Amino acid sequence: MSAVAKPMDAGGPIAGTAAPGTTAPFSYTLRDTLDADEHAACLSNWQQQYDQLSAGLFAGEFEEFCFGKVQLFRETLNQSVHQAGIAWPGSRTVAVPTIIDGTGWFCGETYSRHSMLTLGDGDELDFRTPRRLEILACTADAAALNTYALQVEHRDLEAELAGHTLIPASPQQMEAFGSLLATMMASLRATPDLLRHPQMRAAMEQALFATLLGTLPPAPAILAPSCRTRQLIVARAREYMETHIDEPISVADLCTELGVSRRTLQYSFQDVLDLNPVKFLRAIRLNAVRRALKQAGGSERATVADIAACWGFWHLSHFSAEYKAMFGELPSETLRRGS
Numbered sequence: 001m002s003a004v005a006k007p008m009d010a011g012g013p014i015a016g017t018a019a020p021g022t023t024a025p026f027s028y029t030l031r032d033t034l035d036a037d038e039h040a041a042c043l044s045n046w047q048q049q050y051d052q053l054s055a056g057l058f059a060g061e062f063e064e065f066c067f068g069k070v071q072l073f074r075e076t077l078n079q080s081v082h083q084a085g086i087a088w089p090g091s092r093t094v095a096v097p098t099i100i101d102g103t104g105w106f107c108g109e110t111y112s113r114h115s116m117l118t119l120g121d122g123d124e125l126d127f128r129t130p131r132r133l134e135i136l137a138c139t140a141d142a143a144a145l146n147t148y149a150l151q152v153e154h155r156d157l158e159a160e161l162a163g164h165t166l167i168p169a170s171p172q173q174m175e176a177f178g179s180l181l182a183t184m185m186a187s188l189r190a191t192p193d194l195l196r197h198p199q200m201r202a203a204m205e206q207a208l209f210a211t212l213l214g215t216l217p218p219a220p221a222i223l224a225p226s227c228r229t230r231q232l233i234v235a236r237a238r239e240y241m242e243t244h245i246d247e248p249i250s251v252a253d254l255c256t257e258l259g260v261s262r263r264t265l266q267y268s269f270q271d272v273l274d275l276n277p278v279k280f281l282r283a284i285r286l287n288a289v290r291r292a293l294k295q296a297g298g299s300e301r302a303t304v305a306d307i308a309a310c311w312g313f314w315h316l317s318h319f320s321a322e323y324k325a326m327f328g329e330l331p332s333e334t335l336r337r338g339s
Contacts, residue, residue, distance in 0.1 A: 026067035071140070096181070100133050153263075289311050
């Protein structure tokens with residue numbers, strides 16, 4: 001396996017390979033390691049030290065994607081190690097074990113297969129792994145994550161997580177978050193160059209933030225908006241979409257623009273249109289992709305993957321299935337037929 005080197009900024013992920021004087025939008029690393037120190041050095045922009053605790057030849061695997069304000073990584077270890085250090089300034093890390101032999105120690109608490117770990121800005125890493133471990137993790141800019149939580153869910157995420165090292169998530173919630181990380185990394189591994197599209201990076205970032213918020217205990221119940229208020233919310237949302245028809249609008253964008261929470265938006269769309277806002281926006285984006293595919297017909301340089309990425313569809317197999325269900329043909333067939 002090989003690694004793609006990338007420069008990192010003291011404030012968090014920046015991308016790697018780029019033309020002189022420019023900054024690439026992403027980077028990718030995949031590496032086999034044969035030494036604990038070598039493995040510790042793989043994780044970009046963290047200050048850390050690994051000490052091997054169990055006896056035997058060390059064998060590890062490390063994989064990392066960095067884009068925007070997000071760092072996704074996977075670590076596999078065959079020996080027990082103690083990890084000490086600190087993440088990049090202003091970050092929040094969330095991790096889930098996917099393979100674990102026994103229990104470990106994380107910042108003052110024991111953890112197991114059913115633990116979701118978190119590390120905040122300035123928190124010291126004190127992590128003892130069992131002899132066999134695979135872990136998936138996301139480190140993100142804490143301010144960006146908290147702003148998303150405030151705007152979309154009206155929740156102060158950093159206040160809720162302050163002082164916690166383990167997140168009280170259910171097995172189903174942990175599975176959902178771990179599955180999202182694994183699926184994202186598999187998609188990016190297959191087509192990493194799609195991250196050059198800002199819409200793709202934004203869609204992935206928002207999917208991560210939304211799923212992470214979904215793992216937290218529910219916020220206190222709020223009163224549903226009145227029928228008139230729901231009608232006005234939907235009308236304002238549709239007006240915003242019409243004036244931004246050439247942009248891949250997200251639920252988070254609507255919440256921010258309208259100043260309402262995701263739940264209020266959900267109530268309103270479900271009542272007025274009998275359709276949740278996620279499905280409504282997906283239908284709008286699918287139609288936009290269809291128009292773009294028809295317009296690009298006959299172009300040798302146009303690809304389904306690039307056009308889908310421009311509209312924030314990062315899981316290409318799911319996109320193809322949704323497109324066919326909506327229009328009765330594959331996106332590649334639309335592109336071949338052209339206008």
